Amino acid sequence: MAKKKAAKYVCQACGYESPKWMGKCPNCGAWNQMMEELDTGVGNRRTMVNIQGKASKAEAITDIKVTHEDRVKTKLEELNRVLGGGVVPGSLVLIGGDPGIGKSTLLLQVSGQLNSKGKVLYVSGEESAQQIKMRADRLGVKGTDFYIYPETDMGAIRNTIEKLQPEFVIIDSIQTMNQPDMTNVAGSVAQVRESTADLMRIAKSNDIAIFIVGHVTKEGAIAGPRMLEHMVDTVLYFEGERHHTFRILRAVKNRFGSTNEIGIFEMREGGLVEVQNPSEVFLDERLSGATGSAVVAAMEGSRPILVEVQSLIAPTTFGNAKRTASGLDYNRVSLILAVLEKRAGLLLQNQDAYLKAAGGVKLDEPAIDLAIAVSIASSYREKETNQADCFIGEIGLTGEIRRVSRIDQRVQEAAKLGFKRVFIPQNNKNGWTHPKGIEVIGVATVSEALMKAFKQ
Template identity: 45%
Template sequence: MAKDKLKTVYVCTQCGETSPRWLGRCPSCGAWNTMVEDVVAEPAKTSAKAAGQSRTPGQTSLKPLKLNLVSTTEEKSRIVTGIGELDRVLGGGIVLGSVTLIGGEPGIGKSTILLQLCGEVSRSLDVLYVTGEESVRQIKLRAVRLNVPQENISLVAESDVDEICGLIEATKPGLVVIDSIQTMRCADIASSSGTVSQVKESTARFLNVAKTYEIPTFIVGHVNKDGAIAGPKVMEHIVDTVLYFEGDKTLPYRVLRAVKNRYGSTNEIGMFDMTGRGLEQIENPSQVMLEGRPLGISGTCVACVMEGTRPVLSELQALVTKTSFPSPRRTASGFDYNRMYLLLAVLEKRTGHFFGNQDVYLNVVGGLRLEDTACDLPACLAMASSLLDLPIPEKTLAIGEVGLGGEIRSVPHLETRLREAQRVGFDTAIVPKHNLRLIDPGQYPGLRLVGVAYLRQAVNAIKLKD
């Protein structure tokens, strides 16, 4: 290391491209403002002949294994955590040897859910919790508050990656938690903790130990101002699973979502309620999302979205009011902003309702973000209801995608959505007419199905009083 010279380079956090000077745009991947400063050690130069002599031809310690000899019938290939919502997102439990990266805003609950996870897993396995941000006393106080079993959980406050890897290899715990990767540091790398080179190398070394000894590892990652996990993008590529903890810190509800999962689906979500005793599972999210709904008020409509295999009922609220500015204001929370503009244009063109002199505010209650196209129709009905000051019946929901021609297009999993609406207690569902031809309305007693082919028909349907 003494012969190595230090030099400053700029590294792209998206693709890892390096440059001797700062660039506004990465020349490799084209991303803007992703070049960050890093200090690396430049190895001493060696001749090509000397480099070639470092390896003896034909000699290796690698022993390849025939694919047909690889066993997939282990008695226990997954660890069931006991936290049902987390198991759902992970695809049924923690895979042995997997490395999971979990990110989220500060204070969202990353350390809380991982400590609760350690408590559940420690009932049958030894757990090692490595903290680089807090002292062991702080972890102890949190564990007492959360009422976490403590007998089989070992704590260590350390940031040296090689020391931690040596401890893992010596003790071979059943689960390892690293909190957080931005505080870890490799002693043989000259840059400070949290830099691109440190984060990338630290993650690679933890990954190597996890795969070698089949020890599942959870790594906490900080996020930047854009909401993405801070550090190089290659860190997300080499791990097996990437989880994001979402939700408004001012609201109690939290959503755990997988954006990458080599061992399961990325469409599933887990829902939690942040309480004084930690994160509690929400097993009936539809009921929770609809609590406290205003009755007899215009501008509100219920939608049913599919989060993986789970249907979730959510309330959309719209407020349309006359503007006092030359250009009307448009705001969307939890709903795609550009999609709202598109739906407003379809409403004006196909139904004759004028929004040009109206401010429009669209909100999804509960802090959820709806990306399912089946939410188009309830969003349109909520905005039309607010404009006309006409309340939608409280036990009516809408399901459907809206096209540019004003047509209501079919949506997948309509049967699952209708069963969820029926279970919660709704009596009327406005659905695409094309979908209605493929299902038997008799299977949903007590639920009246109204098939609509065009947006104008749907708006007229909410004008009918029961």
């Protein structure tokens, strides 16, 4: 008599496994997410075998020959920067983002560009071949070795990859893929896990670069088990508002480059166009003479970006003052408000504070503290800041302005966009060459910075 397959219950939110059903997941706390799955042990039967049928084996580290890491560059320099210099052969890249943000558009454009470097297979589980062709015509994507394959069966996809032997594969999306020998529905934790593991084996054993599109949950995380992000080499998030034209591609994991890089694109009728000078774009709509505005030179990866920080301070109409932050860390804003009240004499405990980083960019580094403080003081005192001033520096709890990294690159970016003065930490002022055409002002405390910034 055949042995009955064991059943288990798996949380669809985090991948936690339990031998019995539970209403609340003990790992992530999600309710009604435990689904029954049969433990077939499919993933334990496959080995690393490439298209030529050669299986992997244990080798001494002295016998392994390392070749130069040749990266394949696309025509989108913003994407190349986020990937760490280009597409690495044999890498597995996961791209997540909200519905309609432009993930499929980005990968379709990239597929057309990579077609000049090798054969491309675009696997879609959500659109027909005719629908993809219509979108490709609109984007101007063409290619002789560019293949469209509408399929969700991983067995058929493996056979097609073995037959075509492409250099690049796009899977849109991983939640629609299913293993034929598993009884779970497509999109379940087990299906997503096994399909990704299958693609990882194909990528690593054949040096095929594979891009995977992943859906996101309402909390903004990629749907499926958390181990999905651990399995892949690179995790990219495509961010932005569907009602705005700008999109930000952010790396949160990258085995081949920095995790602090971002790429900025603009969605147009003909597809995504990279933004070469994001600082100019973020400051393009800045109002002259407005209070509550300050500009900071923030580092995003290896590149400085000038962003406008806006504040609106208004008397509270309720017992407790309200604090709201968009694009800025809420705890950082609360800390700076407390420092300004204690060290700079601004009575903010009965004032509502609304802050945002203009342009939809998210700022999360210590160097933005001084710009936040200046914008708050500008709105509170109803005094405008100088349009040609830029503010860089970290604020400590005692009110001191602490040094920040890469000060020379930040000041160079401010000078390039026509700023006349830049406020930096006093300890950052020496040891580097100041650019011409911009006055560098060193400040030691937040009170000193506010006094010099609003001095008439």
